[in-house]
Every structure is written in C-alpha cells, then in structure tokens.
Amino acid sequence: MIHYRLAEATIDSQDLEALCGWLRTSPWLTQGELVHEFERRWAAWIGSRHAVFVNSGSSANLLMYAALLDERSVRPKVVVPAVSWSTSVAPAIALGFEPLMCDACPETFGIELNGLEHLLKTQHPAAVLIVHVLGVPCDMDGLLALQRRYGFTLLEDACAATGSRYRDRSVGTFGAMSSFSFYFGHHLSTIEGGMICTDDHALYERLLMLRSHGWAKDLDPVTEATLARSAGALDFNRPFTFYEVGWNVRSTDLNAKLGLLQMDKKDHVMQRRIENHRAYQRHFDAESGFHCQHNDAGTICSIAFGALAPSLSARDRVAMALRAAGIETRPLGGGNMSRQPFWTKRYGVRAFPMADRIHQTALQLPNHPGLQPQDIAHIAQTAISAARAIAA
Numbered sequence: 001m002i003h004y005r006l007a008e009a010t011i012d013s014q015d016l017e018a019l020c021g022w023l024r025t026s027p028w029l030t031q032g033e034l035v036h037e038f039e040r041r042w043a044a045w046i047g048s049r050h051a052v053f054v055n056s057g058s059s060a061n062l063l064m065y066a067a068l069l070d071e072r073s074v075r076p077k078v079v080v081p082a083v084s085w086s087t088s089v090a091p092a093i094a095l096g097f098e099p100l101m102c103d104a105c106p107e108t109f110g111i112e113l114n115g116l117e118h119l120l121k122t123q124h125p126a127a128v129l130i131v132h133v134l135g136v137p138c139d140m141d142g143l144l145a146l147q148r149r150y151g152f153t154l155l156e157d158a159c160a161a162t163g164s165r166y167r168d169r170s171v172g173t174f175g176a177m178s179s180f181s182f183y184f185g186h187h188l189s190t191i192e193g194g195m196i197c198t199d200d201h202a203l204y205e206r207l208l209m210l211r212s213h214g215w216a217k218d219l220d221p222v223t224e225a226t227l228a229r230s231a232g233a234l235d236f237n238r239p240f241t242f243y244e245v246g247w248n249v250r251s252t253d254l255n256a257k258l259g260l261l262q263m264d265k266k267d268h269v270m271q272r273r274i275e276n277h278r279a280y281q282r283h284f285d286a287e288s289g290f291h292c293q294h295n296d297a298g299t300i301c302s303i304a305f306g307a308l309a310p311s312l313s314a315r316d317r318v319a320m321a322l323r324a325a326g327i328e329t330r331p332l333g334g335g336n337m338s339r340q341p342f343w344t345k346r347y348g349v350r351a352f353p354m355a356d357r358i359h360q361t362a363l364q365l366p367n368h369p370g371l372q373p374q375d376i377a378h379i380a381q382t383a384i385s386a387a388r389a390i391a392a
Contacts, residue, residue: 015262019258038259046170052196052197052211054196065078068153076097078127079129080100085157101338111138112354159181165299180195182262211246213247216228279373292305307383322365
C-alpha cells in the first residue's frame with residue numbers, strides 16, 4: 001500500500017464544487033473569455049508581457065520550436081539538454097531542426113555550460129533550449145553571459161519549475177519563450193494544459209496563429225486586416241485564411257476555470273513545495289552517500305526531490321526499501337535522452353558522463369503541499385538508512 005505518493009491531485013473537492021456550480025450556469029466551454037483571463041493572470045504573476053494557454057506543456061514546447069521557423073528549407077541547429085523530457089527534444093526532431101545534445105551540470109542537473117560553449121563555438125546553433133530540471137533553476141548568469149557572447153535564441157522549459165526563481169526573478173522570464181505545464185500532480189493543474197510566455201509581441205501573435213490552425217482569428221482586428229490585405233484574402237474567406245502551418249492545440253474555458261481556481265491558492269502551494277524541498281536538502285546535505293541538486297542563487301519550488309544514489313545497484317535497493325515502506329519513487333524523468341530509443345534510432349548512442357550517472361542512479365522523492373516536516377523526515381531517513389545498510 002502506498003502511503004506517500006510521488007504526486008497528489010492539486011484539484012481538490014472545493015475546486016470541483018466550484019466547477020460544478022459554474023457548469024450549472026450553462027457557460028461557454030470551449031476557448032473563450034476565461035482562457036484570456038487565465039492568460040492575463042498567469043502573465044502578470046510570472047512577470048511576462050504575454051501568455052498563451054494550450055492543451056499541454058508538450059504542446060507548449062512544440063509551439064515554441066515552431067515559432068522559431070521560417071520558410072527556409074534549411075532547418076537551424078538547436079541545442080537540447082541530455083537530461084530533459086521526451087517532448088523537450090522530440091518536437092525539434094519532428095520539425096526538422098538539427099538537434100545537438102549537451103550534457104548535464106553536476107550541480108543543477110540543467111545544461112552544462114562548458115559543453116554548451118563548445119557547441120556554440122563549433123556548431124553555431126540558432127537556439128538553445130534549457131530545462132529547469134525538477135524545478136531547480138539552471139545557472140542563468142552563465143547562460144545569459146553565453147547568450148550575449150554568441151547571440152543564440154534562448155528557450156526555457158519550465159514545465160516542472162512553476163514558482164521557482166533565480167535571483168528573485170521567476171524562471172520562464174529569461175528566454176525569448178518559456179513553457180509551463182498544468183498536468184496532474186504538477187504545481188498547479190488544469191487536468192491537462194500548458195502555457196507559453198513571451199515578452200515579444202511578434203512571437204506572441206505567431207503563437208496565437210500556430211495554436212489555432214494557422215488562422216488569424218485570435219489576433220487584434222488591425223493586425224488581422226493587415227495580414228488579409230497582404231495575402232489578398234477574399235473578405236468572406238478571411239476568418240478561414242491560414243497564414244501559418246499550424247495545429248489545433250487550444251485548451252478550453254473549462255480547463256481555464258480550473259486554472260483560475262488554482263491561481264487562488266498558488267501562494268500556499270508554492271510555499272509548501274519550497275519548504276519541503278529545503279527540508280529534504282537539510283537531510284541529504286548531511287549524508288555523503290547521496291548527491292543532490294543545488295542552486296544557491298535560486299529559490300527551488302520543486303515538483304519532486306531528486307537524489308543520486310552511489311551506484312545503479314544501490315539505487316535499485318534504495319528504491320526497493322522506499323517501496324516496501326509505502327513511499328512511491330521513480331527515475332528522474334526519462335534520464336539521459338540520448339539513451340532513449342527515439343534518439344538512438346536516429347543518432348546512435350553517445351556518452352554523456354553526468355547525464356549517464358543521472359540515468360543510472362537518480363530517483364525522485366515525493367514533494368507536494370500535503371507533506372509535513374515529519375513526512376519529509378521519514379521519507380528522507382528511509383532512503384538514507386537503506387543506503388547506509390548497503391555501504392555497511
């Protein structure tokens with residue numbers, strides 16, 4: 001029996017009661033004013049000029065990549081992190097980018113800057129996508145210094161990092177675009193959902209078209225009219241004129257209603273996750289048998305606590321002890337993406353020492369607002385005791 005789940009539902013009974021009451025008013029359900037309200041509130045909270053609500057964090061990543069493309073037949077190179085998630089990398093492949101993979105940083109598990117600079121010098125990529133792994137911010141000072149030197153477009157995958165900050169600035173506000181996820185068990189949930197943030201108005205308008213078939217219905221009337229004139233669109237046909245190679249990855253007012261309800265409790269949710277992560281760090285920093293993520297310049301609002309066991313066999317035995325105690329655990333996402341079949345079938349196997357270590361020895365421990373300090377202590381000590389027994 002599981003006593004401590006890795007993630008718990010963030011949509012509670014009060015949210016569901018409010019949703020049912022709203023549904024009884026026979027509201028508009030597909031994308032409408034509540035989507036726009038959720039976007040406005042999210043952008044204001046994160047500190048971004050614009051936000052675009054979509055049906056998943058994965059779709060958010062897809063649109064970020066797509067917004068970078070133009071009509072050229074030659075697709076640009078893009079750096080992707082070895083430690084990430086499948087849909088942090090797969091859209092780049094699907095859209096025809098040339099992906100260049102980079103190893104992980106031992107401190108944050110985000111992208112490793114020496115390896116990144118080597119790729120920037122030798123391959124001259126147009127863009128770099130970073131992932132704030134499990135909510136631990138990347139070294140943004142170092143990344144921004146490299147961006148000033150080499151001039152690439154920065155994309156942030158902050159799907160697991162809602163509420164995390166770097167030097168008092170929200171993650172997701174450093175890049176040209178950023179993605180967030182509202183999946184079950186994430187910091188805030190809309191059942192399924194994602195958000196793209198940007199300060200660039202031209203990118204924002206393109207994202208709106210990419211989200212909805214490639215048409216211009218969601219643009220302001222002046223911009224839509226300008227596009228129609230430039231394309232020679234017939235007046236009657238204008239609502240169904242497609243200017244981009246787009247998709248339908250819209251969300252709904254129903255999902256947005258849940259998002260707005262979740263926003264009302266965001267401060268409590270983020271504070272509990274931050275406090276839980278700090279409690280885990282206090283337990284594990286005193287234990288030499290584990291290696292954990294750190295970023296002293298950041299406020300870590302993690303989706304789960306990540307720890308590296310001393311070895312592959314030790315990880316497996318610690319995981320067995322956790323499960324025996326009713327504590328859910330799992331690997332750190334997909335681990336090293338260069339070890340995943342979708343990558344190796346196309347590009348072969350390549351060693352990334354830190355990403356391989358994470359792939360072989362990492363495990364996640366639960367973090368959600370329902371956990372109390374005594375729960376964190378129990379979970380941490382279960383893992384630590386198991387590792388000590390192996391070493392004895």
